Amino acid sequence: MGKLYLVGTPIGNLEDITLRAIRILQSVDLIAAEDTRRTGKLLQHLAISTPQISYNEHNHHSRIQELINRLQQGTNLALVTDAGMPSISDPGVELVQAAIAHQITVIPIPGPTAVISALAASGLPTDRFIFEGFLPLKQSDRQVRLELLRNETKTIVLYEAPHRILKTLKDLVAVVGDTRKIVLARELTKIHEEFWRGNIGEAIDLYSNERQPKGEYTLVIKGADETSLITSKAELKHELQQLLAQGMTRSQASRQLAKLTSLSRREIYQLEIDNDNLES
Structure with a gap:
């Protein structure tokens, strides 16, 4: 099978690209890019002629299986975004997950991140x-x-x-x-x-x-x-009720408050249940 390379590209200054990233972009069979026009400018600057295919938030659901099929057939694929590391706040994470599920090798090529x-x-x-x-x-x-x-x-x-x-x-x-x-x-x-x-x-x-x-x-x-961590159970209960009133689930609120007290998330979750039982 082919390999999936996650290639970090410049977030602004075009000089911020590694020699390894250039070599990978030159040697792979295909580049999956967020915006082929923008990546095309980078490739032109680097004198790289590797073909591209679009992969972005608008088409990634329909594109994933196609790219997985290509990888399974031996295509080496580089994934890039418009700027920075792919799969960070980016739909590339779903392609990475699909590749791992199909036992395809995923190789990060580090680059700049904002x-x-x-x-x-x-x-x-x-x-x-x-x-x-x-x-x-x-x-x-x-x-x-x-x-x-x-x-x-x-x-x-x-x-x-x-x-x-x-x-x-x-x-x-x-x-x-x-x-x-x-x-x-x-x-x-x-x-x-x-x-x-x-x-x-x-x-x-x-x-x-x-x-x-x-x-x-x-x-x-x-x-x-x-130093603002919660120390009393009365304050803890008050904060918990405030978070629940703002729309958090009990699990979310308990997890958040566990950071601010010596009690565990489970203990905070159970404390509210006990109070509900007492009040009922």
Whole structure:
């Protein structure tokens, strides 16, 4: 069978591609690209003539079986996105899962990623972090996700489009407050690369009054202060009821609160059941 190569491509500056990535793109039989026109420009820059096929969020469900069939017939395939590593906040993950299910070898060819680049230069703690990708578009789902992040003590990294950046900042301030430190990384590795550092309230002022959002954003947000962890069962019960009222399931709420107390998720889940029984 053929092999599936996950090839990291530049997120801006075309010089940010490895010699190994160039060799793989030259030697595979086919390149599955998010946007064949955009990848075509990169291939032209590198003088690579390997044929392409589109694979993106609009056609990936119908394309997966075709690509798996080609791999099973011996085709070596490179998967690329418009920028960065494929399968990270990307439908490529479904092709990877299908390849693994069919015992096809998957080989990562490391390259630049916005999440690591932004985190490394943010100045915020990097020893423990979580990557949330893009927040849900549906407001109810978005609120649940943000509530799960309210008391997260690890550094948080998000992606956001320019036309939604102000809304996301306002949604964040409603959950974590306006004094939480944040870094807005924009146009990474490009000519107009920028790191803006401050707190969420200041960022809202900036994009409400002074600046028009431009370019793709990576948001790096300081985690919650660990001294704010919940210590009493009365407070725990109150927080649990608040999360349930906001639409979280009991399992989601218990998992979130377990990060903030010495009790396990199971103990918190059972505590609420006991209270329900007592109140009934």
